[in-house]
Amino acid sequence: LIGPKLNWITNIDSGLFFYSNGSNQQAISANTGPELTLGQLNRNFLDYTKFDFRVGYVIKEGNSPFAFDNIDDSARVQFSLKQQLIGPLLFGYSSYVNLDSKHKQYGKISKGKYSLDIKRRAYSIGTFYNSSSEELGVKFNIFNFDYSGISPKF
DSSP: OOOOEEEEEEEEEEEEEEOTTSOEEEEEEEEEEEEEEEEOSOSSBSOEEEEEEEEEEEEEEEOOSSGGGOOOOOOEEEEEEEEEEETTEEEEEEEEEEOOTTSTTBTOBOOOEEEEEEEOSSEEEEEEEETTTTEEEEEEEEOOOSOOSOOOOO
């Protein structure tokens, strides 16, 4: 069940990438911050809002030979918003502010990522548009509630 809550979220990710030209890239990132959920998504209009605000930092060594695969090591503040519009239809927006004073986008809000999703208990389907990379896509998720790991015979 969805209910109003305030959570503190912390993520730590790492990666080690080797490329065929002999180069490699290593990174570890951490971000932390509050996530606020308001509403219960049980009414048909504007009954759910989720706001996420995190500060993140990346330590990186090496570079990828590909521009799309090169990890950005700038410190940043990330934020996102999910808002119910009507029924199971949710609008989403996410972006970040660069905190690295050596970066050309220092202190500026990046171009955002927009989403429109139909969220149900067992699945979600949606579209997204990333305005900074001009990517457009469709996503589909299936959720598995109370699965015990034992399935009955066919």
